[in-house]
Amino acid sequence: MSPDDPYILMPGDAFTKIEGSALSQGALVLRHAPADDMYVVDTVETAEGMRFRTTVSREYTALRAGDAHRAAQWIRVTSSDAHALHAVMSKRPNASIEFEDFKEMVPKVSDPGNKLGILVTYNSELASELQDVGAGEFAGWAVRRSGVHPLRIAVEPATTGLTQLSGKWPIEQLANNSVMVVGCGSIGGAAVQALAAYGVGNVELVDPDRFLWHNILRHILGKESVGRFKVSALKDHLATHWPQQSVVAHRLDAVADAHYMRPILDRVDLVLCAADGIAPRRVASHLARRARKPAVLACVLDNGAIGEIIRLRPSPRYGCLLCLRQHLADRGVMDAEADQELDYGTGQVHRPMTAVPPDLNYVGTLAAKVAVATLLESLHGDHTQQLPGEHAIFGLRPAGDLAAPFDLNHVGDVRWSSLPEPRASCPTCSPG
Numbered sequence: 203m204s205p206d207d208p209y210i211l212m213p214g215d216a217f218t219k220i221e222g223s224a225l226s227q228g229a230l231v232l233r234h235a236p237a238d239d240m241y242v243v244d245t246v247e248t249a250e251g252m253r254f255r256t257t258v259s260r261e262y263t264a265l266r267a268g269d270a271h272r273a274a275q276w277i278r279v280t281s282s283d284a285h286a287l288h289a290v291m292s293k294r295p296n297a298s299i300e301f302e303d304f305k306e307m308v309p310k311v312s313d314p315g316n317k318l319g320i321l322v323t324y325n326s327e328l329a330s331e332l333q334d335v336g337a338g339e340f341a342g343w344a345v346r347r348s349g350v351h352p353l354r355i356a357v358e359p360a361t362t363g364l365t366q367l368s369g370k371w372p373i374e375q376l377a378n379n380s381v382m383v384v385g386c387g388s389i390g391g392a393a394v395q396a397l398a399a400y401g402v403g404n405v406e407l408v409d410p411d412r413f414l415w416h417n418i419l420r421h422i423l424g425k426e427s428v429g430r431f432k433v434s435a436l437k438d439h440l441a442t443h444w445p446q447q448s449v450v451a452h453r454l455d456a457v458a459d460a461h462y463m464r465p466i467l468d469r470v471d472l473v474l475c476a477a478d479g480i481a482p483r484r485v486a487s488h489l490a491r492r493a494r495k496p497a498v499l500a501c502v503l504d505n506g507a508i509g510e511i512i513r514l515r516p517s518p519r520y521g522c523l524l525c526l527r528q529h530l531a532d533r534g535v536m537d538a539e540a541d542q543e544l545d546y547g548t549g550q551v552h553r554p555m556t557a558v559p560p561d562l563n564y565v566g567t568l569a570a571k572v573a574v575a576t577l578l579e580s581l582h583g584d585h586t587q588q589l590p591g592e593h594a595i596f597g598l599r600p601a602g603d604l605a606a607p608f609d610l611n612h613v614g615d616v617r618w619s620s621l622p623e624p625r626a627s628c629p630t631c632s633p634g
């Protein structure tokens with residue numbers, strides 16, 4: 203093969219048409235997409251003189267581009283020889299076989315005359331040993347009188363997307379789980395995307411704000427979403443990229459609309475809070491504890507110098523967010539959340555925010571990882587998903603001048619610790 207050779211793409215519908223045809227060989231028309239120099243199977247002859255265009259779904263814009271003008275041929279082969287040879291020759295640069303020798307193996311091959319003929323052979327009963335050495339059901343060929351050499355061909359697989367993980371990752375279990383995401387800013391947006399990619403089947407998004415120009419830099423959403431409510435725009439974004447996921451958008455303020463949050467909490471398995479500011483995080487911590495649901499709180503502290511993830515579980519062993527902060531205050535540690543009170547994300551107040559986009563994306567993705575590990579361990583008994591603790595601090599741009607446990611010195615350091623026990627006087631943890 204040489205880099206200048208045609209690269210053939212076979213959409214699933216073309217595969218189905220060839221597979222279902224009673225012919226032993228027929229015509230193809232290829233569409234050439236010049237931007238990336240590829241040939242897409244556009245039309246298949248399925249019965250004598252009957253040609254049908256293949257269907258390529260709308261989102262495959264590159265595969266739908268270009269003009270159909272290149273005539274080609276498909277041939278059904280029953281012997282394994284041609285496809286075994288294709289696998290061997292594909293590994294050798296510039297390997298080719300004499301036209302007459304090829305014609306003995308594939309007698310129906312058309313004589314290309316003085317031109318280049320493009321041929322696709324199909325072997326529906328290829329032995330698994332041959333598949334193991336790289337042979338496929340389809341093989342592409344550049345046919346010249348001076349010789350025949352293999353072409354690369356990519357065939358659309360029967361399954362794409364999350365179902366490819368079936369049997370390798372518990373997508374079936376996670377498909378039944380629900381997570382409420384409070385705060386759909388840059389950290390929350392990244393977390394939502396990661397939850398979908400892990401296969402969490404249901405998310406309920408809570409955020410009152412609109413997506414505005416200054417959000418573009420750090421958010422998974424782009425310019426198309428400016429002006430929209432973050433929850434609605436994210437719901438549409440997820441529907442495009444993760445169509446199997448069910449998303450409910452709630453244009454709610456976690457603090458002002460706390461009473462609307464309770465019924466949502468009752469039907470989800472976990473709360474992931476990525477909201478800016480102390481108040482919504484306290485509300486999430488309080489309501490989750492009362493609903494006896496685990497919560498994962500994610501934020502950046504000290505203007506983006508460190509990331510923090512707190513996992514709160516409704517256990518008598520672990521206190522809540524207030525208990526943790528009081529425990530740290532009692533030890534003379536800075537109020538880690540104080541700088542969150544000046545909100546930078548609302549579009550009203552602009553504070554210099556030094557956290558860079560991938561750092562926020564990292565915090566959101568790690569928060570989703572912690573949430574998914576918690577679901578798998580607590581609901582599905584998967585002990586490979588145990589975390590080292592309940593409270594993680596990690597270095598993004600650490601200055602090294604903070605008190606323990608925030609005294610990280612290195613980028614990429616992750617420090618896990620446990621949580622203090624509930625305080626007897628805690629309004630969240632104490633029963634009643």
Ligand SMILES: [Zn+2]
Nearest residue numbers: 522525628631
């Ligand atoms: Zn507490």
